[in-house]
Amino acid sequence: GAVVSQHPSWVICKSGTSVKIECRSLDFQATTMFWYRQFPKQSLMLMATSNEGSKATYEQGVEKDKFLINHASLTLSTLTVTSAHPEDSSFYICSARAQGSYNEQFFGPGTRLTVL
Amino acid sequence: SQQGEEDPQALSIQEGENATMNCSYKTSINNLQWYRQNSGRGLVHLILIRSNEREKHSGRLRVTLDTSKKSSSLLITASRAADTASYFCATDRSMLTFGGGTRLMVKP
Numbered sequence: 001g002a003v004v005s006q007h008p009s010w011v012i013c014k015s016g017t018s019v020k021i022e023c024r025s026l027d028f029q030a031t032t033m034f035w036y037r038q039f040p041k042q043s044l045m046l047m048a049t050s051n052e053g054s055k056a057t058y059e060q061g062v063e064k065d066k067f068l069i070n071h072a073s074l075t076l077s078t079l080t081v082t083s084a085h086p087e088d089s090s091f092y093i094c095s096a097r098a099q100g101s102y103n104e105q106f107f108g109p110g111t112r113l114t115v116l
Numbered sequence: 117s118q119q120g121e122e123d124p125q126a127l128s129i130q131e132g133e134n135a136t137m138n139c140s141y142k143t144s145i146n147n148l149q150w151y152r153q154n155s156g157r158g159l160v161h162l163i164l165i166r167s168n169e170r171e172k173h174s175g176r177l178r179v180t181l182d183t184s185k186k187s188s189s190l191l192i193t194a195s196r197a198a199d200t201a202s203y204f205c206a207t208d209r210s211m212l213t214f215g216g217g218t219r220l221m222v223k224p
Contacts, residue, residue: 109158
């Protein structure tokens, strides 16, 4: 089956630093990748949708200058949390939609970010 | 924004009992999907039901969809302790929109 990996699985950083999270589709090409954020005991909230080779589309209320998304290839998307603050601490999950597929999204295992 | 609302938010049952979770949504959809998430882990896709389908089975899972009421249910039969997790419905138009989730605890 289709596998999506995320790296790192967890990260602890100091306030003010930037953190990059990678999302890779391992055995398929993903024209579209999605980034979600999940706070404890809450649901997933879509942050942005990225299409390979074009700018990401951000959901309302998500700062594009703070959450930089790059989808440079069909197998890799990155999310950079710039100047992270404690309120950015969350579980970040990516998903990927396969090329030619309309319905199926495959989810990564998530990255736990803790900002001190 | 969150389209789906799930009911109940939390459910605690004994092993062997059935668990039923409900999901309501607001707009028209192409399909509805159910996912499972163990604590602190990623999502596992359980089942997809298309808007023209009314019922679907997969092992111990049974999903129904009523587009006239904009609602869906997930039934887990003969539950096991390993079924303990959070369950989310997600509606699909051009992107997935997740409901609030039901936290299921199955006591051995």
